[in-house]
Amino acid sequence: MGGWTLGLSAAPADSPSAEPRVLLGHTYNIYALAFSPRGDLLASASGDETLKLWDVAAGTLRQTLEGHAGPVYGVAFSPDGRWLVSASGDQTVRVWETDSGKTRHVLHAHQGAVYSVAVSPGGEVIASGGEDRLVRLWKASDGQPLAALAGHAGDIYGLAFSLDGRWLASGSRDKSIRLWDPATQQLARVLTGHTSDVYRLTFSPDGSRLASASQDKTVRLWHPQQAATVAVLPAHGGPVYGSTFLAQGRLVASAGDDKRIRLWDAATGRLENVWRAHDVPIYALAVSPDGPLLATAGGEDDVVNPLKLWKLDALRVAPLALPAGEGDRPR
Amino acid sequence: MKTMLPATLTLAALCAVASAAQVDEALPRPGTVLVNREKGELIACAVVQHPEDKPCIDDWGQRVQAFVGCSQAAGGDAKMAGYFVFLVDVPTEVIYDGLVQLGAKPQVHYSIQEGQRRAGLKATTKPEDYLQGDPVVLSIFWKQGDNWIERPHQSFVDEQVLVDDQPVTKPWTPHFVFHGSGAIHHSGTGCLACPCDCPGGIIADNRFPIYNPKPTVRFNWTGAPQPGTPVYVRIRPLASR
Numbered sequence: 001m002g003g004w005t006l007g008l009s010a011a012p013a014d015s016p017s018a019e020p021r022v023l024l025g026h027t028y029n030i031y032a033l034a035f036s037p038r039g040d041l042l043a044s045a046s047g048d049e050t051l052k053l054w055d056v057a058a059g060t061l062r063q064t065l066e067g068h069a070g071p072v073y074g075v076a077f078s079p080d081g082r083w084l085v086s087a088s089g090d091q092t093v094r095v096w097e098t099d100s101g102k103t104r105h106v107l108h109a110h111q112g113a114v115y116s117v118a119v120s121p122g123g124e125v126i127a128s129g130g131e132d133r134l135v136r137l138w139k140a141s142d143g144q145p146l147a148a149l150a151g152h153a154g155d156i157y158g159l160a161f162s163l164d165g166r167w168l169a170s171g172s173r174d175k176s177i178r179l180w181d182p183a184t185q186q187l188a189r190v191l192t193g194h195t196s197d198v199y200r201l202t203f204s205p206d207g208s209r210l211a212s213a214s215q216d217k218t219v220r221l222w223h224p225q226q227a228a229t230v231a232v233l234p235a236h237g238g239p240v241y242g243s244t245f246l247a248q249g250r251l252v253a254s255a256g257d258d259k260r261i262r263l264w265d266a267a268t269g270r271l272e273n274v275w276r277a278h279d280v281p282i283y284a285l286a287v288s289p290d291g292p293l294l295a296t297a298g299g300e301d302d303v304v305n306p307l308k309l310w311k312l313d314a315l316r317v318a319p320l321a322l323p324a325g326e327g328d329r330p331r
Numbered sequence: 332m333k334t335m336l337p338a339t340l341t342l343a344a345l346c347a348v349a350s351a352a353q354v355d356e357a358l359p360r361p362g363t364v365l366v367n368r369e370k371g372e373l374i375a376c377a378v379v380q381h382p383e384d385k386p387c388i389d390d391w392g393q394r395v396q397a398f399v400g401c402s403q404a405a406g407g408d409a410k411m412a413g414y415f416v417f418l419v420d421v422p423t424e425v426i427y428d429g430l431v432q433l434g435a436k437p438q439v440h441y442s443i444q445e446g447q448r449r450a451g452l453k454a455t456t457k458p459e460d461y462l463q464g465d466p467v468v469l470s471i472f473w474k475q476g477d478n479w480i481e482r483p484h485q486s487f488v489d490e491q492v493l494v495d496d497q498p499v500t501k502p503w504t505p506h507f508v509f510h511g512s513g514a515i516h517h518s519g520t521g522c523l524a525c526p527c528d529c530p531g532g533i534i535a536d537n538r539f540p541i542y543n544p545k546p547t548v549r550f551n552w553t554g555a556p557q558p559g560t561p562v563y564v565r566i567r568p569l570a571s572r
Contacts, residue, residue: 028447047447069448070444070447070448071444071447089443089444089447090444113444154406154407155519173405173406173407173519174407175407196407196408197407197408197410215407215408215410216408237383238413239410239413257413258384259384300386300394301394301395301542
């Protein structure tokens, strides 16, 4: 049973029970989640046209951000946590002040729904992408447009900056991932291999890996510099809507249409754990900055579904011989 | 005119007519549709699948996703393909174009985002809060042994209503209209005939306003073709003039 340094338990921070902490409030699908840099706040973006800010320690709703006139599909915090940015089906990107919940800027330019946003590691640049197939860059300080990066041949669903600021990755319905150089705003790489829509993207903390979730039911791990696939995780029984790195990049968590969370060894691609986390498709997952919490959420239209917080723990996860039913509960 | 063979129009060069010697009527080959203006109908190929762990398949529930839908839509894989029992093998837009060729007209259509804004039955609900278009009838047919079986689409689904707070099963009685939203607004869902008033597909049951309320329904597998069975979907619009 040796060889394990980190796995996952379902125990919430303040309870020995195996159940996650449950946060209720949204009235429609939750499409995106983001922890604040200090990990004290969790932002959730929903089809009910709002964002909610949750106090992570207390497990309570701190504030509801209203202003979008359409579903909210994406959310990201600034590196200092003072503001956050959201992407919406109302064709706008909004910058909000975290403390007051007031709108700081409304960014207009996209011609169509905006599905994803990301903030550069230094906090100077906001990237957004959506139905108009353009990656738009904005000056975070005043919301002025900086550039529109063309190239994708389909809706853009995922955006991520590497922590070293070297890459901006965009994932699209055109099945490709494009790696842009944020400094020059030039296309640097095109990653091909997925056989269907590419959804959310996440870089590993050291920037050496990129994880992409796809409609083709897989998660791919990429080596950005080499533009090469490192591993194909035959992830799920349906589309995979999100993935993220855990444990300093040693694990990858993925979730999607089959309502399950899967944990993978990022180095070997081995499936380490799987459990049914929700009764509805899971559209979003996020890991807290210092790693103790994994947040997951989704929805089935107006079937109201909770946001769940799972505690990551230094528990051993036994080598698995997963039954065909694949775990109804975390191991 | 009665002595003339029905004029068949095909969509795209790939469309073709199957050997009449082997079947009772002209049928499309896989990956094509047959648009027959004489009969005023469209036929598409599909395969039966059993969507695992999806609403309304093995238990009562509510859903926006169609029971019959396409594998492709809006230039890519259909987002809801895993929800369909009858999975049609051409893009939604091909079905849309075929229905338009037959004279069917969408009237009120919205993007999904706009649909969500208009959702629900409220005191302020207006006529334009219902998706609208020419009425449509769908049926599914397949060969079983030497016989062809054809059943109306609505016969595959039961509906549940509450009477004096008690659930009562009744026939599913949708009112399908061709609103075209999914193709016009590039939803990408692949849905063809939605069991509620949903702008993700191109045909919807518009008994109620968009999205809510939704009927409580369950697919009835009794007498349905088994998963994996190739079937045909016949769509007949009542084209207004």
